[in-house]
Amino acid sequence: MSDELLTSAEMGEADRLTIAAGPIDGIGLMRRAGEAVAGEVLRRYPSAMHVHVLCGPGNNGGDGYVVARILAGSGVATTIWASGAPRPQSDAALAAAECPIASRPLSVFEAEPGSIVVDALYGAGLSKPLSGDAARAVGVATALHLPVVAVDLPSGVSGDSGRVLGVAFAAAATVTFARKKPGHLLLPGRERCGDIVLADIGIGDDIIARLQPRAVDNRPAHWLRDFPVPAVDAHKYKRGHVGVFSGGPSATGAARLSALAAARSGAGAVTVLSPGNAMTVNAGHLTSIMLSKTDDVADIREFVGERRPSAFVLGPGFGVGDKTRTFGLALLACGQAQDAAAQVDGLVFDADAITAFREAPEILFEAARRPNAPALVMTPHEGEFSRLFPDIADDNVSSKLDKARAAAARANAVIVYKGADTVIAAPDGRAAINSNGAAWLATAGSGDVLSGITAGLLAQAMPPFEAACAAVWIHADAGSRFGPGLIAEDLPLALVPVLRELVEARPKVPVG
Numbered sequence: 001m002s003d004e005l006l007t008s009a010e011m012g013e014a015d016r017l018t019i020a021a022g023p024i025d026g027i028g029l030m031r032r033a034g035e036a037v038a039g040e041v042l043r044r045y046p047s048a049m050h051v052h053v054l055c056g057p058g059n060n061g062g063d064g065y066v067v068a069r070i071l072a073g074s075g076v077a078t079t080i081w082a083s084g085a086p087r088p089q090s091d092a093a094l095a096a097a098e099c100p101i102a103s104r105p106l107s108v109f110e111a112e113p114g115s116i117v118v119d120a121l122y123g124a125g126l127s128k129p130l131s132g133d134a135a136r137a138v139g140v141a142t143a144l145h146l147p148v149v150a151v152d153l154p155s156g157v158s159g160d161s162g163r164v165l166g167v168a169f170a171a172a173a174t175v176t177f178a179r180k181k182p183g184h185l186l187l188p189g190r191e192r193c194g195d196i197v198l199a200d201i202g203i204g205d206d207i208i209a210r211l212q213p214r215a216v217d218n219r220p221a222h223w224l225r226d227f228p229v230p231a232v233d234a235h236k237y238k239r240g241h242v243g244v245f246s247g248g249p250s251a252t253g254a255a256r257l258s259a260l261a262a263a264r265s266g267a268g269a270v271t272v273l274s275p276g277n278a279m280t281v282n283a284g285h286l287t288s289i290m291l292s293k294t295d296d297v298a299d300i301r302e303f304v305g306e307r308r309p310s311a312f313v314l315g316p317g318f319g320v321g322d323k324t325r326t327f328g329l330a331l332l333a334c335g336q337a338q339d340a341a342a343q344v345d346g347l348v349f350d351a352d353a354i355t356a357f358r359e360a361p362e363i364l365f366e367a368a369r370r371p372n373a374p375a376l377v378m379t380p381h382e383g384e385f386s387r388l389f390p391d392i393a394d395d396n397v398s399s400k401l402d403k404a405r406a407a408a409a410r411a412n413a414v415i416v417y418k419g420a421d422t423v424i425a426a427p428d429g430r431a432a433i434n435s436n437g438a439a440w441l442a443t444a445g446s447g448d449v450l451s452g453i454t455a456g457l458l459a460q461a462m463p464p465f466e467a468a469c470a471a472v473w474i475h476a477d478a479g480s481r482f483g484p485g486l487i488a489e490d491l492p493l494a495l496v497p498v499l500r501e502l503v504e505a506r507p508k509v510p511v512g
């Protein structure tokens, strides 16, 4: 497993534990890191005439001295531009001593068109915005359109948050070590990394396991064993029943998109719960999806009692008034004692169901925290997130990963913080960053489909965090495969090949 994401503190700890366990020491790790980067430079640019290696004062610079030594040894014209000397007796100082090339000051860095830059200024130790000589070097490389290979991270990109501090290199490739860092996947860092190459430098899986990292790159390996595949004796209600609330007569489409996606995702039955005045318009557009008139909480209770739904979607096209809050709180009360017979496994609150609680989010969180409340998944985009969690959203230091985690803990809900770098976080601190997104998904109704997929998986008893991770990945994969011209109506059908491959891969996952 190599999809865990390590913070800079965790990476430092991995480094320390590896050295303590032996036999590799600090300079040994640095040599391997530098070899991996030099190998990548030679592989990508086999006919490079001249490589400029920019070395910072810390261990990132140390890696740079190893790169320069190997490139020069391979016959490539290599120049080192150093920003300060490494600390005496440090691994970086050893690496510099092993490098036969004299360095020139970064303050006079110049390069010619057609040359290559290796950025070994700052990596995990970036502590402030790039300024002075380093910022000027970014300007030189950018102005000349020089290909940049970054060591560990493009200098200026925070490994923990993906933020750009001041300015940053835009690399053609970034070679990182042992595991990716959150900043490789979170925006804008991801855009600055170019191709990300993961190099094994001898930090063992056992060492990483000891750190118990809480964040992963969202891939099927993390949730495939929980992915529902119908049993041979399945009948439709055993495969889960999803209820999707529809808006009024002129806002019904979002619910139907969500309902279709829930059905495609394997829920055995799906019902659109429609206000009385929108029954006709909904009925005119539904075939296998059922329809039930739902105007008040009594209607919800009756539906829950008689039809035993296991998941609901509330929000798409629903409006943001009192009714939304009342319905939301009634759904969250489904597991309470008076309704013990009516067990609902999971709820997806999206769009208007999030915005409706902007004036009193605590009421929502309180309801979600009650014992026996159904599991709640909320899927805010940035605007919706800041309505429900304004203080968390305004924090200019925390990463999107930290923000999603803080929100999940506060709301006792799985939070799917949407965007081109969607983060999924659970109340217990587990989190995943999605990286298979496609720009084609930024289209009206796409979020309604995501809610439907999530509810479809929840209804089949997939655990909430895993269901949310799977839904985000599946939705993105379907969107990327479809590509140009995608509209939300295409997505439910576009899920089919993605689901087929997952179902086929599912039995190959070891159980346990």
Ligand SMILES: NC(=O)C1=CN([C@@H]2O[C@H](COP(=O)(O)OP(=O)(O)OC[C@H]3O[C@@H](n4cnc5c(N)ncnc54)[C@H](OP(=O)(O)O)[C@@H]3O)[C@@H](O)[C@H]2O)[C@@H](O)CC1
Residues within 6 Å of the ligand: 011, 012, 014, 015, 016, 029, 030, 033, 056, 057, 058, 059, 060, 061, 062, 063, 121, 122, 123, 124, 125, 126, 127, 128, 129, 130, 131, 134, 151, 152, 153, 177, 201
């Ligand atoms: N961990 C591992 O397993 C392995 C790690 N390895 C490598 O080590 C790298 C981490 O090394 P590192 O901790 O020495 O930090 P690094 O990024 O070199 O920067 C620290 C120096 O830069 C300075 N500085 C920072 N920002 C600045 C700015 N904007 N402007 C000016 N100065 C700034 C900072 O100054 P200070 O904050 O102390 O004032 C300090 O002097 C990691 O990315 C990887 O490449 C590999 O060798 C293999 C094994």
Ligand SMILES: [K+]
Residues within 6 Å of the ligand: 060, 119, 120, 121, 122, 123, 150, 151, 152, 153, 154, 155
């Ligand atoms: K770097």
